[in-house]
Amino acid sequence: MDLNYTPEDTAFREEVRDFLRDQLPAEIAGHVGDGESLTKAEYDLWHGRLNEKGWLAGAWPKAFGGQEWSAVQKHIFEEECALAHAPRIVPFGVAMLAPVLQAFGSKAQQDYYLPRILSGEDWWCQGYSEPGAGSDLASLKTRAVRDGDHYIVNGQKTWTTLGQFANRIFCLVRTDPDAKAQQGISFLLIDMDTPGIEVRPIILIDGVHEVNEVWFTDVKVPVENLVGEENKGWTYAKYLLTHERTGIAGVGFANAGLQALKRMAHSELQNGRPLIEDPLFAARLARIEIDLMAMATTNLRVVAAADGGKAPGAESSMLKVKGSILRQQINDLARRAIGPWAQPFVAEGLDDTNLYHPGPEYAARTTNTYLNNRKISIYGGSNEVQRGIITKAILGL
Amino acid sequence: MDLNYTPEDTAFREEVRDFLRDQLPAEIAGHVGDGESLTKAEYDLWHGRLNEKGWLAGAWPKAFGGQEWSAVQKHIFEEECALAHAPRIVPFGVAMLAPVLQAFGSKAQQDYYLPRILSGEDWWCQGYSEPGAGSDLASLKTRAVRDGDHYIVNGQKTWTTLGQFANRIFCLVRTDPDAKAQQGISFLLIDMDTPGIEVRPIILIDGVHEVNEVWFTDVKVPVENLVGEENKGWTYAKYLLTHERTGIAGVGFANAGLQALKRMAHSELQNGRPLIEDPLFAARLARIEIDLMAMATTNLRVVAAADGGKAPGAESSMLKVKGSILRQQINDLARRAIGPWAQPFVAEGLDDTNLYHPGPEYAARTTNTYLNNRKISIYGGSNEVQRGIITKAILGL
Amino acid sequence: MDFKHTEERVMLADSLRRTLTRGADWAALADLGVLGALFTEDEGGFGGNGFDIAVVFEELGRAGANAPVIEAGLAGGLLADCGQAERVEAVISGALKPALAYAEPGLRYDTGPITTSMDGGTISGRKSFVTNAEGCDLLLVTALDEAKPCLFAVDPADPGVTLHTTPALMGGSISEITFDRAKAEKLGSADTLDARIAAATLAVCAEALGAMETAKAMTLDYLRTRTQFGRPIGSFQALQHRMADVAIEIEMARSAVINLAGHLHDNGPTRDRHVSATKNLVGRTAHLVAEEAIQMHGGIAMTEEYALAPISRRLIAVDHRFGDEDWHLARFMRLSA
Amino acid sequence: MDFKHTEERVMLADSLRRTLTRGADWAALADLGVLGALFTEDEGGFGGNGFDIAVVFEELGRAGANAPVIEAGLAGGLLADCGQAERVEAVISGALKPALAYAEPGLRYDTGPITTSMDGGTISGRKSFVTNAEGCDLLLVTALDEAKPCLFAVDPADPGVTLHTTPALMGGSISEITFDRAKAEKLGSADTLDARIAAATLAVCAEALGAMETAKAMTLDYLRTRTQFGRPIGSFQALQHRMADVAIEIEMARSAVINLAGHLHDNGPTRDRHVSATKNLVGRTAHLVAEEAIQMHGGIAMTEEYALAPISRRLIAVDHRFGDEDWHLARFMRLSA
DSSP states (O other): OBOSOOHHHHHHHHHHHHHHHHHSOHHHHHHHHTTOOOOHHHHHHHHHHHHHHTOTTTTSOGGGTOOOOOHHHHHHHHHHHHHTTOOOOOHIIIIIIHHHHHHHSOHHHHHHHHHHHHHTSOOEEEEOOOTTTTTOGGGOOOEEEEETTEEEEEEEEOOOTTGGGOSEEEEEEESOTTSOTTTTEEEEEEETTSTTEEEEEEEBTTSOEEEEEEEEEEEEEEGGGEESSTTBHHHHHHHHHHTTGGGGGOHHHHHHHHHHHHHHHHHSEETTEEGGGSHHHHHHHHHHHHHHHHHHHHHHHHHHHHHTTOOOSHHHHHHHHHHHHHHHHHHHHHHHHTGGGGSBOOOTTTOTTOOOOOSOGGGTTHHHHHHHGGGGGTSSSOHHHHHHHHHHHHHOO | OBOSOOHHHHHHHHHHHHHHHHHSOHHHHHHHHTTOOOOHHHHHHHHHHHHHHTOTTTTSOGGGTOOOOOHHHHHHHHHHHHHTTOOOOOHIIIIIIHHHHHHHSOHHHHHHHHHHHHHTSOOEEEEOOOTTTTTOGGGOOOEEEEETTEEEEEEEEOOOTTGGGOSEEEEEEESOTTSOTTTTEEEEEEETTSTTEEEEEEEBTTSOEEEEEEEEEEEEEEGGGEESSTTBHHHHHHHHHHTTOTTTTOHHHHHHHHHHHHHHHHHSEETTEEGGGSHHHHHHHHHHHHHHHHHHHHHHHHHHHHHTTOOOSHHHHHHHHHHHHHHHHHHHHHHHHHGGGGSBOOOTTTOTTOOOOOSOGGGTTHHHHHHHGGGGGTSSSOHHHHHHHHHHHHHOO | OBOSOOHHHHHHHHHHHHHHHHOOOHHHHHHHTTTGGGSOTTTTSSOOSHHHHHHHHHHHHHHTOOOSHHHHHHHHHHHHHTTOHHHHHHHHHTSOOEEEEOOOTTOTTOOOSOOOEEETTEEEEEEEEEETOTTOSEEEEEEEETTEEEEEEEOTTSTTEEEEEEEBTTSSEEEEEEEEEEEEEEEEEOTTHHHHHHHHHHHHHHHHHHHHHHHHHHHHHHHHHOEETTEEGGGOHHHHHHHHHHHHHHHHHHHHHHHHHHHTTSOHHHHHHHHHHHHHHHHHHHHHHHHHHHHHHOGGGGBSSSTHHHHHHHHHHGGGSSSOHHHHHHHHHHHHO | OBOSOOHHHHHHHHHHHHHHHHOOOHHHHHHHTTTGGGSOTTTTSSOOSHHHHHHHHHHHHHHTOOOSHHHHHHHHHHHHHTTOHHHHHHHHHTSOOEEEEOOOTTOTTOOOSOOOEEETTEEEEEEEEEETOTTOSEEEEEEEETTEEEEEEEOTTSTTEEEEEEEBTTSSEEEEEEEEEEEEEEEEEOTTHHHHHHHHHHHHHHHHHHHHHHHHHHHHHHHHHOEETTEEGGGOHHHHHHHHHHHHHHHHHHHHHHHHHHHTTSOHHHHHHHHHHHHHHHHHHHHHHHHHHHHHHOGGGGBSSSTHHHHHHHHHHGGGSSSOHHHHHHHHHHHHO
């Protein structure tokens, strides 16, 4: 037992900090810190700087241009990025598709697509969810019918995050309609410029355009865009869902959120005294901080076990549930902290004529972030689904 | 809408208060207030005084010697009794069996048993629950086989409250083993002195002998002790379970508990100041008080609706769930209030050599009461069962 | 003791509910008697009791209506307190839409000490969180006159008045207002502000109750009809039990609203103890109901297109109007000591 | 970073677990090295690190053992601080069972200011909540010597010592002790009391963790085997999801114990901030686990006969030893400011 990082890890953390200090533009960090949406150009700039350093895909195997980071290194990197308010690396290409291609893709697919992910030429989005399917991925209905050298794809995907920026989408499609549930599903790579694809924005409850519907009408996809074998897509999808789940708790985001919250609580006044001196508020904050200290260590235990070769199972689900709840509690407490300043509701997607929030800067998007982050207990397998996984693991029923 | 009681109700409340002041022995009230077990003699004395006043069975129809109290009067009576730390009227005869006899019993049964309930000659206990059945009453196994003028009863009942004081037990027994679930059950009155009955104490987690197991081995019960028709027992049991459920929230107990808790919080010192001035403790107390104010009104709404002729349905379940949780929270906060004095654990049923608790008087049985009242979310249909009832009522699934 | 509303109130609620389903403009609301119900007969209305307020606002909340009715009651009530019978009559008839500017930046949920002040017939200062000031006909403003908070009438079109308006989380609009030597008509003292805010807090709580009922109904409907893993999601027991708890808490919130309505006209400390008890409980419950409704719906509740979105926002906004859960808990503790 | 215990600790835990299953007396515990593990090599033991304490007490808690091991570590540690090497050796060998009397009535969870004091080689005063004093060989007592808290050794058989002993909620015994001019041997200052209480608090937390694991295992077993309405009750999703939450919270409690073990030897304020964070979280979790274990079992968990009863009581008692949830939350707030 040793709660301290190795000297190598500590040195790596310093390197990450130095890099962030030098390379992360203050304006971008400001937007991230305030919970604002980023433009594609901002993402591209940041991805580019990371790629120059070799850190866009630090967890990739060296053979594909990665650093083969340990889980601990990956954790340190993510923690520091979150604290510095660096943009989250958009995961769809780097962290989701790439591991699937590396494990199951053809040599041609690997050679073509992986470098384009690193260079930013390709922006991938994810075509998993469908309307009416929710957490029940296996019920998906989008059809792909083989027609000579092509599949003809028809159907609809939804919750496609940042699909408005993407030029490619990886999709789960049903290739065998007679097979049941998880059988008969294939994993297809699709060019978003193909005729028959339409992307429609979904405006979220906080007024942000972050996710989309993607409609497919007789979309022709070359058969070489099939990943692995036909009807084996569920295997790859599961691989993707269980891969690299050590960051699932969002400890870095929680820490950054807590720091921001403390600053607010020192700035906001109640009866002329800083809010942090209000015992009820301070108790709420302290309880969250105590919980976060325990969750951070739980997360490190899973990270360290992953480096020890143990694939996280129900532990990921525990971290997902607790991590989402804690982050939501932090967002909720931030909403309380700003008090009446939560009332002006400035939302770009709902009313673009009036984007100035009259309160203190930290209050500008606090309520929006609270609303937006209700999603984190819903997406990626809702907390109810995660509790089901935990139950199976501990109860064996 | 009028939150005020009628002048008649207010006068009745005064009458109840006067009666309690004059007739309730201080020693008994002291025992109740401290959460101690009462002796049979104490119960008998209190039942006797109530009966003299005509209030032992205030809710009974006048034809049977009752006062035909309205639900509001019954509520007022119970509220004042709880606040004065009067013993709870032992419900098995007066409030549970009697309504069944009045509705379904023979004239002979009514004439014989009802006066004996009032006079205290009979002390009834309840033979519903069985080991392994829990909230699933319909799965009961105790058998009664007709043999001439008798039933021969074999089986086991459990959780028989105050069975050690009882001379009679009313039982649900299975008379038709081939009928399914709720069918084939009958309602029998059994003399505890009949050969073949054995009462074994169950000591509870707080060290109290309050419930019992009752074993039946070839117990001969005269057929005239059958209530109503054979195999219709479930109808009578359900009637009993839904009858007079307006007291289910335990508002009176909750109020009395809260008053006691406030006194503790004024007596206990922390850093030389009354505990009530500690903002964290005071906030816990205030939240409970606010919840209780709302629950009391919810309870009155149901009481008033009952007087308006509306039989409470899912509302009873809501009151049961919320009432039990609130009372348990009050017990829990009392445990916190006494601080380290919760550590000496003096339990009559576990260690009768040493019954003196060294702390302040109000601390003597606080932890025991906390432990004992974990039962109130379990018995009489656990809160999980109640939530199922509520779901059915609102979801219709 | 009687928990049934009078026939008049039941009729008003019924017709209000029907009208709101079709959509009602300000004149229609006035015609229905919604505004008159907020004022006593002495004031020119036909209501003004806590239960009148509760009935009206529960329906407005149920329908998700955004009309500035709270403002009419709050500012209109203060006009009545200052003997402005004609203006009150205009408010009741729907001819005059007033708004009240009393909060100031830096005070959080407290109503004072304010710094906006009167000097030579004009007032100067900054007011915060003025709801539905945009489009109002009259601004009622609290300002110091010889160090004493008084009420002033200001024309929102006065050149000394600058509004910065954004949409409000609860719906409608919210403004920061700067007064720079704006012409002001003194109406009287602001002594009744607390009483009128107590009534407005009841209105917010009743409105929240209506919104919770709608959120519950939508969620139940979704649980019944939405299938996943081949079954209606409402058949999953974990969701059932949580929904049962939500239903219980809404019943408690209903009782809390009744408690406050019944004690609205008690003396100040008793009234405010009930205001704080009810607002604390309703704030907690609204928060629970919004979060559980969203979670049980899943993704669709995160979208602006689905009708739950404004209701969820309004339920969260409840906690930020007239003092949040903790602010009221602290006040309840003080008033109970 | 490494979350694996050393081989020695794993071996100690394993043999302790096996031995406790069979039931172990004091000599057997001493032989196993349980007592030695509480002391550093300098003190004559072979452990004394936070993780040694965590490993030992988790197993004691898992087994529901009632031996006065915490007292041996707490009083023994103070003996070591006072340079009482021979007595420490006797504690480690199992030959000397000490108990510590430091708390006083009216102080609640605070350790001072005490009033028991030394005068002419004897001490007088009253001590509260002395765990496992009954049957101990030596009482270590804090008392004032010229207004400074010092440690004294007192023979429990001294005529000036009166014990009133009851069973303790967490198991074992608890005594109120009156000292009336009891002969006392001064050992040194009580300056290290806070550090030793920090270690004892870790012990209580680790013990609670073990007890929670047992409560969880019993509940899971019950959920799997008990049937109701024709199905194992563990197939009811509402219980499943609550059990999942219980399992999550226990993992968090495990991490909290690790955090405290790893920071036990930090400087005072850092250490105590971790003590309070961990004790607050473990207190909350123990409470949750006890209540949920009872509720999910139903009636049987209410009976003394069922093995969960003493474990539930111990889990509730956790919150009353060395400061409860709120006491530690307040301290955490002070130390975080």
